[in-house]
Amino acid sequence: MAIREIDPQEVATLLAQGSVFIDVREDHERASGQAEGSRGIPKAQLEADPAAHVPDHDGRVVLICQKGGRSLEVARTLEAAGYTRLFSVTGGTTRWIEERLPVVVPVQSDDARDFNERYSRHLLLPEVGVAGQQRLQQSRVLMIGAGGLGSPAAFYLAAAGVGQLRIADDDVVDRSNLQRQILHTEARVGEPKVTSAQATLAALNPRTQVQAVAERVTVDNVERLLDGVDVVLDGADNFPVRYLLNDACVKLGKPLVYGAVQRFEGQVSVFDAGRHRGHAPCYRCLFPEPPPPEFAPNCAEAGVLGVLPGVIGLLQATEVIKLLLGIGEPLSGRLLHFDALSMRFRETRLRHDPDCAVCAAGKAFPGYIDYPAFCRAPA
Known part of the structure; x- marks a missing residue:
C-alpha cells in the first residue's frame, strides 16, 4: 500500500532520508505551534494542486494534522493522484506534543496572533472559519x-x-x-x-x-x-x-x-x-x-x-x-x-x-x- 500510519518518533528518521513533512491544518490551528521540520499547507490547498507543493510523486511525503484524521484523508487523496510513498502521523500534533517532541511557533503579526487566538473556537467551526470570522469583523x-x-x-x-x-x-x-x-x-x-x-x-x-x-x-x-x-x-x-x-x-x-x-x-x-x-x-x-x-x-x-x-x-x-x-x-x-x-x-x-x-x-x-x-x- 502507498499509505502507512506511523508514530511521531518515526518522523525524524524519515526526515533524515529526505522526506517532505507537511502540516495540513489551517493557518490559525498552527498559530500556537507545529511539529519542528514541518511545512504548513492547509488541507484544501494541498488537495487542490498537490503537484504545485510536492512535484515528486515517488518521494516520501509525511503528513500531520491535529489528531490524525485529516492527514489520512489527504494521504488517500494524494494516493489517488499517483503518489506512492505516503505516511500519516498517528495522533497528529496532539500526540507529538504529548511525547515532548520539538515544536516551533510560526512567525505572525501581532494582529494575526490576536485574531487566531481570540477566535480560535469559532475558526474550528466549518460554518464560521476564517472567512466567516472576517465577515463578522466587517x-x-x-x-x-x-x-x-x-x-x-x-x-x-x-x-x-x-x-x-x-x-x-x-x-x-x-x-x-x-x-x-x-x-x-x-x-x-x-x-x-x-x-x-x-x-x-x-x-x-x-x-x-x-x-x-x-x-x-x-x-x-x-x-x-x-x-x-x-x-x-x-x-x-x-x-x-x-x-x-x-x-x-x-x-x-x-x-x-x-x-x-x-x-x-x-x-x-x-x-x-x-x-x-x-x-x-x-x-x-x-x-x-x-x-x-x-x-x-x-x-x-x-x-x-x-x-x-x-x-x-x-x-x-x-x-x-x-x-x-x-x-x-x-x-x-x-x-x-x-x-x-x-x-x-x-x-x-x-x-x-x-x-x-x-x-x-x-x-x-x-x-x-x-x-x-x-x-x-x-x-
Missing part, C-alpha cells in the same frame, strides 16, 4: 437599548467579534438596573448607559468598535441610526420604539431581531419583511395595533426576573450572528416563547399579513407616524 449591528436585553446581547456580539456595535440609549445607569443589566456596575450609577457599555465592551474585546449614541430613537434620527448597519437588535422596552423600528427596517430593508420580556416570560423573533416583501412577516403582522397600556405594563411596573433578559438577549445575539454569517434557520416567521417558571419553550408560526399597512407586497411605504400617539390610541 459587520455593523445597531442595538437599541443598553439595558436588560442589550446587556447580554452586547457582551456576546462583542465577544464573537462583530466589528462595530452602534448602541443607542438616552438613559443613565440606575441602581435598580444592576439586577439584570450586566453591562453596568455600581461605580457607574448616574453615568450614561452607552458610555458604561462602551467601557465594558472595550475591556472585553478591543477589536470591536463601540459607537455610543446617547439619544432616544425618534422619527427624526431613526434612519441615521440605521445607516450602514447590517442587522438591528431591538432591546427597547416600549411599543412606540418597536413600531418605529419595524417600519424603518421594512422601508430600508434591514432584518430586525425582536425581543421582549415581562415578569417570568419572554419572546424572540426575526422580522425580515423589508428584504422578503410578501413572504416574511413584520412586527405589524403580529401586532397590527398595540395593546392598551393597562394590558402591557413595562418592567418598571410589572417587574422582571433578573436572569430572564439574559436568556432572551442571548437568543437575540444568536439570531444576529446567524444572520450575519448566513447560517442556520433564522426565527423569521416564528415567535419563540420562553417561560422561565416552567422552563419551557414553545413556538408560534407567524404569517405575513397580505393587507399589512407597512409590508404588504407592492405597497409603497406609508410614511412614519406619531408613534407615541398611535400607542396611546384605543386598540
Whole structure:
C-alpha cells in the first residue's frame, strides 16, 4: 500500500532520508505551534494542486494534522493522484506534543496572533472559519437599548467579534438596573448607559468598535441610526420604539431581531419583511395595533426576573450572528416563547399579513407616524 500510519518518533528518521513533512491544518490551528521540520499547507490547498507543493510523486511525503484524521484523508487523496510513498502521523500534533517532541511557533503579526487566538473556537467551526470570522469583523449591528436585553446581547456580539456595535440609549445607569443589566456596575450609577457599555465592551474585546449614541430613537434620527448597519437588535422596552423600528427596517430593508420580556416570560423573533416583501412577516403582522397600556405594563411596573433578559438577549445575539454569517434557520416567521417558571419553550408560526399597512407586497411605504400617539390610541 502507498499509505502507512506511523508514530511521531518515526518522523525524524524519515526526515533524515529526505522526506517532505507537511502540516495540513489551517493557518490559525498552527498559530500556537507545529511539529519542528514541518511545512504548513492547509488541507484544501494541498488537495487542490498537490503537484504545485510536492512535484515528486515517488518521494516520501509525511503528513500531520491535529489528531490524525485529516492527514489520512489527504494521504488517500494524494494516493489517488499517483503518489506512492505516503505516511500519516498517528495522533497528529496532539500526540507529538504529548511525547515532548520539538515544536516551533510560526512567525505572525501581532494582529494575526490576536485574531487566531481570540477566535480560535469559532475558526474550528466549518460554518464560521476564517472567512466567516472576517465577515463578522466587517459587520455593523445597531442595538437599541443598553439595558436588560442589550446587556447580554452586547457582551456576546462583542465577544464573537462583530466589528462595530452602534448602541443607542438616552438613559443613565440606575441602581435598580444592576439586577439584570450586566453591562453596568455600581461605580457607574448616574453615568450614561452607552458610555458604561462602551467601557465594558472595550475591556472585553478591543477589536470591536463601540459607537455610543446617547439619544432616544425618534422619527427624526431613526434612519441615521440605521445607516450602514447590517442587522438591528431591538432591546427597547416600549411599543412606540418597536413600531418605529419595524417600519424603518421594512422601508430600508434591514432584518430586525425582536425581543421582549415581562415578569417570568419572554419572546424572540426575526422580522425580515423589508428584504422578503410578501413572504416574511413584520412586527405589524403580529401586532397590527398595540395593546392598551393597562394590558402591557413595562418592567418598571410589572417587574422582571433578573436572569430572564439574559436568556432572551442571548437568543437575540444568536439570531444576529446567524444572520450575519448566513447560517442556520433564522426565527423569521416564528415567535419563540420562553417561560422561565416552567422552563419551557414553545413556538408560534407567524404569517405575513397580505393587507399589512407597512409590508404588504407592492405597497409603497406609508410614511412614519406619531408613534407615541398611535400607542396611546384605543386598540
